[in-house]
Amino acid sequence: MTPPLFTLPAVLDATRGRAEGVAAEAINSISIDSRELGPDALFVAIKGDRFDGHDFVDTALANGAAAALVSEGRSAGPGRIHVADALDGLRDLGRAARARSRAFIVGVTGSVGKTTTKEALRTVFEAAGQTHASIKSFNNHWGVPLMLARMPENAQFGVFEMGMNAPEEIRPLSRMVRPHVAVITSIAPVHLEGLGSIEAIARAKAEIFDGLEPGGTAVINADHGQLQLLLDAAAAAGVANVITFGFARGVDWQILDPQTDASASSATILHGEESYKLGLAVPGRHMLSNATAALAVAHLAGIAPEVALRALAGLAAQPGRGERLRLGPDDKPLLVVNESYNANPVAVVAALSVFGQIEPAGGRKVLVLGDMLELGPQADQLHAGLADAVRDSGAERIYLVGPHMAALAAALPDAVMAGHFPSAAEAVNVIVDDLAYGDALMVKGSNGVGLSRLVSAITTRFGQS
Known part of the structure; x- marks a missing residue:
């Protein structure tokens, strides 16, 4: 029999917590998302940049959480484990897991x-x-x-x-x-x-x-x-x-x-x-x-x-990090290389080197690059510095997304520039409408640019075989 992740006494001991009406004797999963709860889950109500988990404690309990770890004074009622601070309580559980x-x-x-x-x-x-x-x-x-x-x-x-x-x-x-x-x-x-x-x-x-x-x-x-x-x-x-x-x-x-x-x-x-x-x-x-x-x-x-x-030998590329999607007919698919999760100068050059070796199935090589974020005062210079790697990739149509990509656009030949957009939202429909079966496409940008929505739109339009 598989032992529980934590017994309730172990949770209380690790976090110095106080249980209020908790019926569960054990915890087998831990989540900070009230929509994604595993079996016998402990919901931890941490405060993030956009949401405060304390606003979702009742939802988590209604969705089947065994208990909720909450900051003292922030939430009351049965099913709660009260601690001084919920995030510190999560850290305490992490330390307890490591110690044993x-x-x-x-x-x-x-x-x-x-x-x-x-x-x-x-x-x-x-x-x-x-x-x-x-x-x-x-x-x-x-x-x-x-x-x-x-x-x-x-x-x-x-x-x-x-x-x-x-x-x-x-x-x-x-x-x-x-x-x-x-x-x-x-x-x-x-x-x-x-x-x-x-x-x-x-x-x-x-x-x-x-x-x-x-x-x-x-x-x-x-x-x-x-x-x-x-x-x-x-x-x-x-x-x-x-x-x-x-x-x-x-x-x-x-x-x-x-x-x-x-x-x-x-x-x-x-x-x-x-x-x-x-x-x-x-x-x-x-x-x-x-x-x-x-x-x-x-x-x-x-x-x-x-x-x-x-x-x-069986290692596979991860979604957003080189994952390949072959959409449509087997004999003439639209190949999408999804690199939409992360981007920096080194990673973009590496991805473009790989893209340079890809041959489309009778169509064109299309490249979508989004801004590389958090580069500070050197951002425009670093974006423009991608020009040689872009040229060497053999891309025939290039779409650029984000304000810093203007520096790269200025360094590329007009003949290959298909468009430059301030945001992913403005680019999606134009790019999707331009694609066809047989094309090979790479999408690369920092996650904050939102190019994953472009990949989703392409998958929806062209279907995944």
């Missing part, structure tokens, strides 16, 4: 590739044992404690993604997760608006080292200009072991002879005297890098290389 766990825990951060690397690790760990991993991009001040609190006591492996928009955000998350391995995927010009420089970005990512368990290991991508800063930060944090990976010479896990086409990629991975053949069913040098990080961590976890390599 014997799992091998990995924390992942970086400017690009966090979610994909987390998924690569999840894929490998699931081939070796009971695995718990963050879902979607739940990597912030409420996402990490939520994912940690959901970790079953019998999990053998745990993988947690950690993100940030400013300094001193990753440090408390890492101290809560207490990983045995901390992975930094890359350092790139992301969040410049809040951090000001790429060096500041590297220092903020290096905060993950502060939560490493004694004797823990840092696994660091070497293919960027901030490697020494990260190595120095790891040493200052007292990190016992540091492992590097990437395409650079002399790293501990070196990617050799990378091969990539429109649908797959492969490489030889050199580690000491050993070499391994890595084959992925997803394209791109960046995917080889993410998978190599997972291979290195698997080695630290004691997972046999053949098990890890076999699992990585």
Whole structure:
């Protein structure tokens, strides 16, 4: 019989809470969304940027929640567990889940590739044992404690993604997760608006080292200009072991002879005297890098290389992060490469490199790029700097969305510019009307631009085979 996630006494003990008319004896799931409740759910009424969970406590209980964790004085009635602050209570549950766990825990951060690397690790760990991993991009001040609190006591492996928009955000998350391995995927010009420089970005990512368990290991991508800063930060944090990976010479896990086409990629991975053949069913040098990080961590976890390599061979692109949709007839589909979740200069160039290898099924190559957000004063310059990569992609019709994309529009030939729109809402109908079966389309932009609605509209219009 599977033990409960938490018994009611364990919840009360961890949160120092007071139960009011709670009939449930156990909690088996935890949610912050009253519309998405698992079995025997504890609804945690946190206050977000747009909504306050306390406004939805009654709805959550009516929808079947076993109990609601609420801030003292904010909600009254049966089914409540009162704590000083609901978000702090969620953090307490996360710490309690971590304290009882014997799992091998990995924390992942970086400017690009966090979610994909987390998924690569999840894929490998699931081939070796009971695995718990963050879902979607739940990597912030409420996402990490939520994912940690959901970790079953019998999990053998745990993988947690950690993100940030400013300094001193990753440090408390890492101290809560207490990983045995901390992975930094890359350092790139992301969040410049809040951090000001790429060096500041590297220092903020290096905060993950502060939560490493004694004797823990840092696994660091070497293919960027901030490697020494990260190595120095790891040493200052007292990190016992540091492992590097990437395409650079002399790293501990070196990617050799990378091969990539429109649908797959492969490489030889050199580690000491050993070499391994890595084959992925997803394209791109960046995917080889993410998978190599997972291979290195698997080695630290004691997972046999053949098990890890076999699992990585089945790694799939995630929605919004390179997912491919083939819409319509098999002989002449509309191919949509959905990269609508995230964008920064490094990620866009990598995606365009992959798009350059794609051949449409008799139609045109159409490119939709949305603004890269949070780049600060350098935003226009960084957008204009994409021009060469856009030209090399072979795109025949280019749509740009967002005010900063005006700088890129000015750097591109008029012959390929199909339109520039201030917002996704203004672009959707025009772009959908221009597409046809046989075309190949890539959609890439920061999530806040809203290009996911374009992908939804395309899927609705053209149908998914």
